[in-house]
Amino acid sequence: MLLKMIRQYKLQNVQTTQCFVRLLASNSKNNHEKVKFDSSATAYGHKSKSELFRGWFVFKLCSYSSLVNNLSQLFNISRTILGQRLFEYIMRSTIYGHFVAGTNKTELKPITERLRKHGVKLILDYCMESDISSNNNQQKINSSILNPSNENIYNENLLKAIKNVQTAAELYGSSAMIAMKITAFVPPDILQKLNQILEEQQPSTKLSILEFISNTSTMNKDELTEVKHLIQRINRIIQEVKKHNGRIFIDAEQSYFQTAIHRLVLELQEQYNRDNLIVYNTYQCYRKTTLNLLQQDLIRSKTNNFHIGFKLVRGAYMDQERKRAAEMKIIDPIHPNFLATTESYHRAFVETLENAKNNPNKVHIFVASHNENTVQFALKTMDLMNIKRDDGLVSFATLFGMCDYLTFPLAAVGYDAYKLTPYGPIHRLLPYLTRRAQENRAIFAKAEKDRQLHYKALKERILH
Numbered sequence: 001m002l003l004k005m006i007r008q009y010k011l012q013n014v015q016t017t018q019c020f021v022r023l024l025a026s027n028s029k030n031n032h033e034k035v036k037f038d039s040s041a042t043a044y045g046h047k048s049k050s051e052l053f054r055g056w057f058v059f060k061l062c063s064y065s066s067l068v069n070n071l072s073q074l075f076n077i078s079r080t081i082l083g084q085r086l087f088e089y090i091m092r093s094t095i096y097g098h099f100v101a102g103t104n105k106t107e108l109k110p111i112t113e114r115l116r117k118h119g120v121k122l123i124l125d126y127c128m129e130s131d132i133s134s135n136n137n138q139q140k141i142n143s144s145i146l147n148p149s150n151e152n153i154y155n156e157n158l159l160k161a162i163k164n165v166q167t168a169a170e171l172y173g174s175s176a177m178i179a180m181k182i183t184a185f186v187p188p189d190i191l192q193k194l195n196q197i198l199e200e201q202q203p204s205t206k207l208s209i210l211e212f213i214s215n216t217s218t219m220n221k222d223e224l225t226e227v228k229h230l231i232q233r234i235n236r237i238i239q240e241v242k243k244h245n246g247r248i249f250i251d252a253e254q255s256y257f258q259t260a261i262h263r264l265v266l267e268l269q270e271q272y273n274r275d276n277l278i279v280y281n282t283y284q285c286y287r288k289t290t291l292n293l294l295q296q297d298l299i300r301s302k303t304n305n306f307h308i309g310f311k312l313v314r315g316a317y318m319d320q321e322r323k324r325a326a327e328m329k330i331i332d333p334i335h336p337n338f339l340a341t342t343e344s345y346h347r348a349f350v351e352t353l354e355n356a357k358n359n360p361n362k363v364h365i366f367v368a369s370h371n372e373n374t375v376q377f378a379l380k381t382m383d384l385m386n387i388k389r390d391d392g393l394v395s396f397a398t399l400f401g402m403c404d405y406l407t408f409p410l411a412a413v414g415y416d417a418y419k420l421t422p423y424g425p426i427h428r429l430l431p432y433l434t435r436r437a438q439e440n441r442a443i444f445a446k447a448e449k450d451r452q453l454h455y456k457a458l459k460e461r462i463l464h
């Protein structure tokens with residue numbers, strides 16, 4: 001009866017998600033009720049007193065949006081005034097120390113072990129990426145194509161990515177997981193051009209990207225070589241993941257890259273996910289086209305018989321996308337409001353979960369969200385569909401240093417729970433943290449709950 005309602009909800013697309021959540025809440029009294037998202041003891045039991053204080057302090061700082069908005073300038077000024085060593089010391093005692101797990105394997109190891117005791121695993125992300133705008137670049141991309149210094153950067157990134165896979169394997173064995181961005185391995189202007197070609201020409205999915213661009217005159221010889229190099233690099237990384245029986249998230253990025261990224265990852269899934277799930281694609285539910293794409297991909301995975309992994313996110317580039325759409329006078333690719341994005345996310349979850357249930361071991365979903373309602377929605381939907389926490393169909397992930405009050409209580413009662421964990425040298429991570437802080441201002445405004453629970457946990461620890 002209730003499953004019928006879910007289907008009706010999906011078909012009619014008229015009721016709001018909030019109605020659906022209320023419907024679920026009134027009808028299911030199962031596992032989700034055992035998860036308590038307000039327990040400071042469960043959420044922060046893994047932290048020392050000084051880490052609790054640091055967490056409280058960092059969330060206090062993050063609640064000032066003027067500070068978050070000017071973070072990168074602030075980093076630059078304080079680095080100049082304080083000097084590198086003092087600056088790094090302060091960063092380690094505050095923002096970097098709270099949101100980043102360390103610089104290398106030696107620093108990651110104790111954190112990994114501590115979290116493992118609480119049932120929480122890490123997804124390792126050695127931060128590397130680039131963008132069209134030079135202001136956002138984490139690396140010096142000189143000009144576009146076949147520039148030897150660019151090639152060096154991408155080949156160095158390849159080695160770092162392989163090392164990241166090996167580090168994850170050493171820490172986790174066969175349950176190792178890593179995350180990475182395609183833009184770390186190709187000049188952004190080439191990826192953008194490829195994206196434009198794929199959007200305009202929509203080649204048949206029977207052809208691979210490489211077959212298509214090799215057989216048309218859409219790219220010149222140098223550009224084609226860059227795309228070939230990109231595909232070789234990504235293949236090399238996934239082969240390393242496969243060798244260690246690990247899994248890899250490939251992140252979704254800006255819309256001017258994402259059609260190419262999505263299609264490339266789908267091809268990789270078809271190639272590598274034959275016997276088991278290795279490669280996950282990311283679905284940004286704030287995009288108007290995502291639900292259709294997800295449905296097409298589910299069909300393709302069934303028709304072509306490969307395993308498919310979904311990382312469901314809301315999307316991190318909304319401000320940039322909206323600004324770009326307005327400047328270029330193109331249609332805004334993002335849903336008009338937060339409720340529409342949430343509805344798209346929840347529908348994507350129901351759609352993928354139904355498929356996962358009907359195709360056990362073939363479809364797997366990561367709920368990658370800090371939104372408590374979305375996590376509750378996922379738990380209730382699982383209950384309603386009679387899917388158990390240990391059925392291996394759904395996992396949950398949040399970012400390291402954020403919303404432990406979701407991840408640890410989930411892990412405590414047996415759900416598969418992860419922290420996506422950036423690591424690396426401070427200079428490399430600061431632009432990443434700045435971008436995350438700025439793009440997720442709304443989350444940092446919600447940091448109030450995190451801050452209060454840190455304070456409660458600290459008080460309890462001092463008094464006992």
Ligand SMILES: Cc1cc2nc3c(=O)[nH]c(=O)nc-3n(C[C@H](O)[C@H](O)[C@H](O)COP(=O)(O)OP(=O)(O)OC[C@H]3O[C@@H](n4cnc5c(N)ncnc54)[C@H](O)[C@@H]3O)c2cc1C
Nearest residue numbers: 251252286313314315316335337338341368369370371442
């Ligand atoms: C494990 C993990 C992996 C991630 N990987 C990626 C990735 O590969 N690519 C990527 O783009 N993002 C990624 N993200 C970030 C994610 O997309 C979100 O930016 C972030 O998690 C906020 O969404 P939320 O569901 O956590 O929570 P919430 O706090 O509920 O979301 C709030 C955010 O919703 C946004 N929003 C979305 N649509 C709208 C709209 N139409 N109107 C108003 N606001 C809107 C706002 O920007 C606001 O910041 C990842 C997040 C996690 C936790």
